[in-house]
Amino acid sequence: MNFKLLSKLLPLVALIFTFSYAEAQSYLGTKAPKGAKVYLKGSAKSLHKNWKYWEGPRFSSEMPIKWPVVTDPVDGGKVISSNDPAGAGGKYGAADIVTKDEFRDFTAHVEFFIKNEGGNSGVYLQNRYEIQILDGDYGDHGLAAIINEHIPTSEEYKGIGKWNAYDIEFKAARFTNGKLTEKARVTVYFNGVKIHDNKEISQVWGGPNSGIDGGNDGGKGITDTPGGLKLQAEGHDVLYRNIWIKAN
Numbered sequence: 741m742n743f744k745l746l747s748k749l750l751p752l753v754a755l756i757f758t759f760s761y762a763e764a765q766s767y768l769g770t771k772a773p774k775g776a777k778v779y780l781k782g783s784a785k786s787l788h789k790n791w792k793y794w795e796g797p798r799f800s801s802e803m804p805i806k807w808p809v810v811t812d813p814v815d816g817g818k819v820i821s822s823n824d825p826a827g828a829g830g831k832y833g834a835a836d837i838v839t840k841d842e843f844r845d846f847t848a849h850v851e852f853f854i855k856n857e858g859g860n861s862g863v864y865l866q867n868r869y870e871i872q873i874l875d876g877d878y879g880d881h882g883l884a885a886i887i888n889e890h891i892p893t894s895e896e897y898k899g900i901g902k903w904n905a906y907d908i909e910f911k912a913a914r915f916t917n918g919k920l921t922e923k924a925r926v927t928v929y930f931n932g933v934k935i936h937d938n939k940e941i942s943q944v945w946g947g948p949n950s951g952i953d954g955g956n957d958g959g960k961g962i963t964d965t966p967g968g969l970k971l972q973a974e975g976h977d978v979l980y981r982n983i984w985i986k987a988n
Contacts, residue, residue: 767905767932769982770849776986779839779969782819784809791837794867794970798833798949801826805837810979813855814903819981822861827973830860833949838867839968844912845988848969851905853979859900861978862887865910866967867951869924869941873978875900884930888945892928892935903981904931915964924962 772778779790793801812819824835850863854875861873870887877883884892898904907929914922928936948955952967969985
């Protein structure tokens with residue numbers, strides 16, 4: 741064995757491995773760009789400062805927010821769990837949280853971790869349109885779907901016990917003289933891979949308990965009002981960290 745040659749090659753191999761690993765993980769820990777605001781760092785302070793409960797028709801919790809701060813199973817840091825007691829049994833709308841700030845067009849980054857089989861939550865754009873989080877399901881109501889409308893073009897889920905990330909570019913619906921002239925559109929990257937490319941969103945699904953305009957003409961009566969980024973509580977240990985949003 742040529743040990744002299746090997747000693748020269750080993751640092752190069754290590755560099756290639758490090759680069760490949762970093763490239764593969766580049767969707768995690770993404771820093772907020774200039775002009776963006778970090779809404780969730782995994783701490784109770786960021787949770788209570790930037791979020792509130794969405795007090796829809798099924799709301800049954802009370803302030804302060806009961807989403808617990810828990811230990812990150814991967815690196816031991818602090819993260820937020822969606823397992824609010826009021827949402828037990830899949831009671832969406834009972835304890836969902838939404839940013840205090842409201843948006844029209846925006847870019848967002850959301851990191852999530854599904855702890856157990858069947859873990860269920862969701863990311864709502866403008867507190868209207870859901871990007872699904874659901875372990876073990878792939879379809880128009882499954883993981884990474886623009887719910888009930890668009891299935892992701894590829895399956896990029898890393899699985900239970902691993903961190904995942906959505907990067908979202910959202911364009912709000914357009915109105916002229918109070919009349920809807922253009923539906924909302926969204927592009928979504930899942931773990932760094934584009935899975936939805938400028939997809940049109942037709943309506944709010946799930947009824948009045950799901951979000952703004954959910955009970956308006958069966959969810960088709962979209963209004964010209966901004967809304968926050970909402971996270972859904974359904975009684976599952978879905979963990980969140982590193983959420984930032986930039987208004988466009």
